[in-house]
Amino acid sequence: MIEHLEVTPYRxxxxxxxxxxxxxxxxxxxxxxxxxxxxxxxxxSGDAQQALRGRRRSWASAWCVEPRSFHA
Structure with missing residues (x-):
């Protein structure tokens, strides 16, 4: 465990x-x-495509970005 931590501008x-x-x-x-x-x-297609869209919304929320950021 760190007992002493020295912070300098360089570090x-x-x-x-x-x-x-x-x-x-x-x-x-x-x-x-x-x-x-x-x-x-x-x-x-179908359920797989819907599941992917839902997951992209979750990722976007976690990363604080727009869902469209997860489209190529």
Whole structure:
């Protein structure tokens, strides 16, 4: 366990840059997933298509984005 944590502007800046880079990587992976799943979902109909739309709304809510962001 950390007994002492020293925060300096340099360390804070370095941590922020690392977090921003990781966030960018996550967004890129999500984008790839969305594009690849969109191609597959074009083959779906009926209940499967409705379930996907519902899930996209849930994802959008969790990510605080518009549902259309999860369409290719």
């Amino acid at each position: 804070l800046s370095t941590a922020a840059a690392g977090i921003k880079a990781a966030g960018g990587e996550i967004e890129a992976l999500v984008g790839t997933l969305v594009r690849e799943s969109a191609t597959l979902s074009l083959q779906w």
